[in-house]
Amino acid sequence: MNDTILEIRNISKSFSGVPVLEDINMSIKKSEVHVIVGENGAGKSTLMKIISGVYRKDKGDLFFEGKPVQINSVQKALNVGIGIIHQEFNLLPHRSIGQNIFLGREPIKSNFLKVIDHDLICKKSKELLDYLGLDIDPRTLVYNLGIAQQQMVEVAKALCFKSKVLIMDEPTATLTRKETVKLFEIIRKLKSEGVSIIYISHRLEEIKQIADTLTVLRDGRIVGDLSIENASIDQIIRMMVGREIKDQYKRQYHMHGEEVLKTENLGAKRFSNVNINVHRGEIVGLSGLVGAGRTEIAKTIFGEDAIEKGSVNIYGKKYHRMSTQKATKLRIGLVPEDRKEEGAIMEMSIRHNIVHAVLPRLFKSSVISKKTELAVATKYMEELGIKAPSVNKLVKLLSGGNQQKVVIAKWMCADCEILIFDEPTRGIDVGAKAEIYGIMSELVERGKAILMISSDLPELIGMCDRIYTIKDGMVTAEFSRTEATQEKILAACV
Numbered sequence: 169m170n171d172t173i174l175e176i177r178n179i180s181k182s183f184s185g186v187p188v189l190e191d192i193n194m195s196i197k198k199s200e201v202h203v204i205v206g207e208n209g210a211g212k213s214t215l216m217k218i219i220s221g222v223y224r225k226d227k228g229d230l231f232f233e234g235k236p237v238q239i240n241s242v243q244k245a246l247n248v249g250i251g252i253i254h255q256e257f258n259l260l261p262h263r264s265i266g267q268n269i270f271l272g273r274e275p276i277k278s279n280f281l282k283v284i285d286h287d288l289i290c291k292k293s294k295e296l297l298d299y300l301g302l303d304i305d306p307r308t309l310v311y312n313l314g315i316a317q318q319q320m321v322e323v324a325k326a327l328c329f330k331s332k333v334l335i336m337d338e339p340t341a342t343l344t345r346k347e348t349v350k351l352f353e354i355i356r357k358l359k360s361e362g363v364s365i366i367y368i369s370h371r372l373e374e375i376k377q378i379a380d381t382l383t384v385l386r387d388g389r390i391v392g393d394l395s396i397e398n399a400s401i402d403q404i405i406r407m408m409v410g411r412e413i414k415d416q417y418k419r420q421y422h423m424h425g426e427e428v429l430k431t432e433n434l435g436a437k438r439f440s441n442v443n444i445n446v447h448r449g450e451i452v453g454l455s456g457l458v459g460a461g462r463t464e465i466a467k468t469i470f471g472e473d474a475i476e477k478g479s480v481n482i483y484g485k486k487y488h489r490m491s492t493q494k495a496t497k498l499r500i501g502l503v504p505e506d507r508k509e510e511g512a513i514m515e516m517s518i519r520h521n522i523v524h525a526v527l528p529r530l531f532k533s534s535v536i537s538k539k540t541e542l543a544v545a546t547k548y549m550e551e552l553g554i555k556a557p558s559v560n561k562l563v564k565l566l567s568g569g570n571q572q573k574v575v576i577a578k579w580m581c582a583d584c585e586i587l588i589f590d591e592p593t594r595g596i597d598v599g600a601k602a603e604i605y606g607i608m609s610e611l612v613e614r615g616k617a618i619l620m621i622s623s624d625l626p627e628l629i630g631m632c633d634r635i636y637t638i639k640d641g642m643v644t645a646e647f648s649r650t651e652a653t654q655e656k657i658l659a660a661c662v
Contacts, residue, residue: 172234173198173364174219174250174333179228181214188214189388192228196333201355201365203375203396206385206408207567207597212368215385216335219366220252221245233332251326252335255595257318259310266293266306269325296324300354314459316347323354334358335366340374341595345658346457352378370597372401373626384408409599416602417630419609421649424450424633428483428617429469429500429586435477436468439641442478444619446586451608451618453628456638456661462621463505465638466588469619470502471495482586496525498586501579503572505590505621511575514564518556519545521563521574525582548577552607569600576607587611590621605631625654637661 174196181189189211196202206212217223219230221242230237232248239245245252259268266289267274275285275292293306302320310318319339326334336355340348355365355378369375375382375396382394384407391407425448434442439461446452454462467473469480471490479486482498495502504510512521522545545559552573556566563574572592579587589608593601608631612618622628628635629652637645637660645660 171197173232175231176215176219177229177231179215179218179230180226181211181218181223182226187388189218192390194383194390194393196364196366197381198364199359199362200380201359201367201378202381202383203367203369203379204383204385205369205372205375205404207569207599210385210408210597211388212385213337216252216337216366216368219245219333220250220335246329246331249330249332250335251329251331251333253319253322253326253337253339255338255341257322259318259321261311262309264307264309265297265304265313265321265324266290268310268321269293269296269306269328271325292328293324296327299327300324301350316343316350319343319347319351320354327358331363333364333366335368337368338370338595339367340369340371348374370595370601371624372404372598375404386410405598408597416598417605417627419451419631420613421633422449422613424448425615426483429619430481431465431469431478432481432486433478434465434468434475434480436464436473436475438464439468439638440477442638442641442643444636444643446617446619448585448615448617449612450633451612451620451631453632453635454619454621454638455623455625455628455635455657460638460661461641462638463590464641466502466590466619466621469495470500470588472502496582499582499584500586500588501525501582501584502588503575503579503590503592505594507568507571507575512563512571512578514571515562517560517562518549518554518566518574519559522548522559522577522581525578544581548581552577552580553603567596567600569596569603572596572600572604573607576604580611584616586617586619588619588621591623592620593622593624593627601627625657628652628657629654 172195176192176194179189179192192215204212214223218225221239221244224240230239237248239248270289275288277283277285290306297304297306300320300323302317310321339351343351359365379396382396382399383390384392386408427445427447430445431442442465456462464473468475471492471494475488475490479488480490508514519541523541542559549559554570554573563571593604608618620632633649635647635652635657636643637657639661647656
């Protein structure tokens with residue numbers, strides 16, 4: 169059809185004999201935003217990697233602008249007109265914006281001397297940045313950019329290749345609400361100029377704002393295509409998970425126990441004079457814009473960052489110094505924002521990750537019993553419903569939701585009384601989110617205390633007993649469960 173730019177016919181892909189995609193048929197129209205949703209493991213990323221040349225298909229055909237194409241490399245995809253912005257950015261932090269945009273195809277001043285034309289790189293990069301509304305010097309090192317600015321650099325790279333189809337994988341996962349609005353403006357601008365966007369997201373509430381067409385994947389197959397005007401969130405969820413999810417934020421609220429965590433005028437890098445407290449049996453939220461200091465507060469409590477002023481009180485005892493070793497001994501656990509870099513050892517097995525934090529306690533003689541290790545790891549794998557053939561599977565091969573469960577299992581195995589969850593459901597699907605919420609609810613039922621950081625306001629309001637708002641490193645307000653609304657929280661954050 170004349171309005172179809174990319175057609176996918178009967179694409180299939182297996183890994184080690186296990187089917188990941190089966191007979192995928194999809195059409196991407198010119199100048200449309202085509203959203204693809206599905207649980208982790210549904211095959212979304214595999215399909216995108218086939219389209220963008222990272223993986224080779226086992227079967228099927230691709231047609232671009234009506235002509236058959238063989239995309240067997242990333243460069244071939246770019247030459248055809250297909251660009252991709254991965255969830256994890258592919259930027260060199262110690263190179264400039266311009267160097268990143270033109271990496272591998274730098275303009276040359278002289279063919280004889282092979283001298284790179286840095287002035288032209290700067291000029292062309294500035295034109296792209298201006299187009300995206302990013303007022304920043306292209307000679308700035310990527311290392312010095314915020315997440316939203318890095319996202320724009322990735323977009324600029326794709327536009328530099330004159331991509332006609334641009335794939336965006338979870339583009340708003342690390343963006344604030346304001347930054348998301350800006351990204352949506354750019355997407356609409358690209359669409360008006362003829363660019364087609366393939367957009368992957370777990371944030372179902374934002375789909376209605378940006379999508380023209382919606383495709384739902386489940387277990388490597390397409391289960392339906394929807395016109396966005398006629399699609400409800402509940403319908404999308406049912407199609408994604410194959411079942412209905414009710415009461416996503418189901419909590420049992422009880423009288424709280426003793427105060428187990430308190431900060432008194434706590435100050436460190438990027439925050440000061442923070443006074444918050446958490447009791448047994450409650451979930452306390454921290455809300456704020458990216459860069460407000462929420463993660464820094466968590467890391468200081470856990471001992472990753474040094475206390476510069478004030479104290480952290482644990483079980484009534486005051487600490488002016490904290491370390492991760494001391495925090496772990498005090499039964500404090502941190503489920504970090506970046507599970508791949510900080511939460512789990514991706515190259516190791518589920519078993520090793522779960523027992524990692526308790527090895528000295530589990531094996532006092534320093535002799536590790538594989539039988540005991542296996543039994544302990546299996547217990548928590550079953551308790552948290554980690555989906556894997558065995559505890560010996562490498563964590564890097566798990567879906568995002570199961571990786572997150574492994575990190576939580578590590579701290580449950582350590583019998584932590586205080587748990588800090590930093591963006592616990594970022595980058596995981598709606599079914600896995602409900603499971604994580606269930607685990608958190610069960611933990612506070614057992615009398616554990618949870619400090620929860622999230623940029624997802626419905627999540628905070630749905631899960632927390634109380635919410636503190638943070639702006640520019642300072643607490644600006646505190647709301648009870650009955651007082652909290654998105655409008656009040658946003659107003660206190662900005």
